[in-house]
Amino acid sequence: MSEILIRGAKVLGGEPQDVLIDGETITRVGTGLPADGAEVVEAGGKVLLPGLVDLHTHLREPGREDSETVLTGTRAAASGGYTSVFAMANTFPVADTAGVVEQVWRLGQESGYCDVQPIGAVTVGLEGAKLAELGAMHESAAGVTVFSDDGKCVHDAVIMRRALEYVKAFGGVVAQHAQEPRLTEGAQMNEGVVSAELGLGGWPAVAEESIIARDVLLAEHVGSRVHICHLSTAGSVEIVRWAKSRGIDVTAEVTPHHLLLTDELVRSYDPVYKVNPPLRTERDVTALREALADGTIDIVATDHAPHPHEDKDCEWAAAAMGMVGLETALSVVQDTMVETGLLDWAGVADRMSFTPARIGRAAGHGRPVSAGEPANLTLVDTAYRGPVDPAGFASRSRNTPYEGRELPGRVTHTWLRGKATLVDGKLT
Missing domain, CATH: 3.20.20.140 (Metal-dependent hydrolases)
Incomplete structure (x- = not known):
């Protein structure tokens, strides 16, 4: 896998930072990190959480x-x-x-x-x-x-x-x-x-x-x-x-x-x-x-x-x-x-x-968003608000109590050990 640079994410809701992933691992967290050929994900102030x-x-x-x-x-x-x-x-x-x-x-x-x-x-x-x-x-x-x-x-x-x-x-x-x-x-x-x-x-x-x-x-x-x-x-x-x-x-x-x-x-x-x-x-x-x-x-x-x-x-x-x-x-x-x-x-x-x-005791999960940790991460657009539409669910079932209810927040990206499983709200 190539390197991935998540640029400008609010790690745990804090100040915007860049997070660099190489393979399955987070290698650097900081500001102004160079891309150097990495795939860049522009977070734009979205909140980055551990998976x-x-x-x-x-x-x-x-x-x-x-x-x-x-x-x-x-x-x-x-x-x-x-x-x-x-x-x-x-x-x-x-x-x-x-x-x-x-x-x-x-x-x-x-x-x-x-x-x-x-x-x-x-x-x-x-x-x-x-x-x-x-x-x-x-x-x-x-x-x-x-x-x-x-x-x-x-x-x-x-x-x-x-x-x-x-x-x-x-x-x-x-x-x-x-x-x-x-x-x-x-x-x-x-x-x-x-x-x-x-x-x-x-x-x-x-x-x-x-x-x-x-x-x-x-x-x-x-x-x-x-x-x-x-x-x-x-x-x-x-x-x-x-x-x-x-x-x-x-x-x-x-x-x-x-x-x-x-x-x-x-x-x-x-x-x-x-x-x-x-x-x-x-x-x-x-x-x-x-x-x-x-x-x-x-x-x-x-x-x-x-x-x-x-x-x-x-x-x-x-x-x-x-x-x-x-x-x-x-x-x-x-x-x-x-x-x-x-x-x-x-x-x-x-x-x-x-x-x-x-x-x-989920090994490799629930770890800090810091260098050396597994790249199990989720990026959330917290500014989003919209109605719940079960027709778009990935689950085989649709028995949600929230159909039509407006809720905030939308997960845009998920990474499992550095591999994107969700990109721009769509499953890979």
């Missing part, structure tokens, strides 16, 4: 290629500025063996658009009854370090304790989908005023909060790491804040949609707003934003959940839960966190690159 890292993506392959494949999902990731994604285990077959996680890992290598790190299931078949092959998945070529039954909660306290003890041996982490199943039977949306008015089964906040409280205490007891997936309530924020004050090794994520949308949207009965955990109240949204800003919530993760048209274009009760998010995540974060003054761009880099890479 984004998503700790919570559903790529659906194997088994549900009608909604997404590793190839289409990683193309969507590159379009959204991501250079590394962690693929959840709820595939068909479930990623609960070394063979399945290696298959997903190799498909990611073949795609070339971003690195794919499989997440292994905690229990066999996501059934919550018997631990999966955690050690074998870790020792496989995929080198799995994150384990989750996401989509289902590891509700048995004994199984959860055993998982936390097992992964401690190799520094792994259990990522919990916090949902007490007996409190959410038949749940269709957030339990509250709106659910009562609409006559829809309620998903109470305590179903999430009770599991988080149990699991942080279990993590403290065994001295292991626990990560809370898609935290969604003000009460959950307070529990995580308390746990961190005790020195418990807990991290937590929030999704873009929980930073922006509320359960008031469910009044439309449009299944595009049906998601698990459900959209919550304005009070919860405010608490989540503040917690992301002060570091109680560590990262933003998309929970990118693609579904084919027929699984969403139906009556509310029959519709699948989930939203696509890879291609809009950064815009939503700019809208809810940067333009509100809660985070600067260095803070965005921390929550969407540095920290998720650290939690998931």
Whole structure:
């Protein structure tokens, strides 16, 4: 590969600088760097960030290629500025063996658009009854370090304790989908005023909060790491804040949609707003934003959940839960966190690159934009504002809650180890 000079980029939102890439590596960062035959990308004051890292993506392959494949999902990731994604285990077959996680890992290598790190299931078949092959998945070529039954909660306290003890041996982490199943039977949306008015089964906040409280205490007891997936309530924020004050090794994520949308949207009965955990109240949204800003919530993760048209274009009760998010995540974060003054761009880099890479141990990702580091980068036109058009998505699915909504920011370029995967907003 020839040299690439990114000229006049605001690195992490700071003063404009030039960044020189040679092969897979950043070689120089400064002002007035000579081109010397390099390919020049005129940044024109756009913001340059380290490549984004998503700790919570559903790529659906194997088994549900009608909604997404590793190839289409990683193309969507590159379009959204991501250079590394962690693929959840709820595939068909479930990623609960070394063979399945290696298959997903190799498909990611073949795609070339971003690195794919499989997440292994905690229990066999996501059934919550018997631990999966955690050690074998870790020792496989995929080198799995994150384990989750996401989509289902590891509700048995004994199984959860055993998982936390097992992964401690190799520094792994259990990522919990916090949902007490007996409190959410038949749940269709957030339990509250709106659910009562609409006559829809309620998903109470305590179903999430009770599991988080149990699991942080279990993590403290065994001295292991626990990560809370898609935290969604003000009460959950307070529990995580308390746990961190005790020195418990807990991290937590929030999704873009929980930073922006509320359960008031469910009044439309449009299944595009049906998601698990459900959209919550304005009070919860405010608490989540503040917690992301002060570091109680560590990262933003998309929970990118693609579904084919027929699984969403139906009556509310029959519709699948989930939203696509890879291609809009950064815009939503700019809208809810940067333009509100809660985070600067260095803070965005921390929550969407540095920290998720650290939690998931994504080698070569979440690194500073400085000489000697891998050239995993994304360039963002932060001045752009326009409506979301899912017809232009790279994802195979279109179940976005933002169709037609004006959002700020547009990723124009993404580089994976110095190779452009997105140029001027178009996939290479």
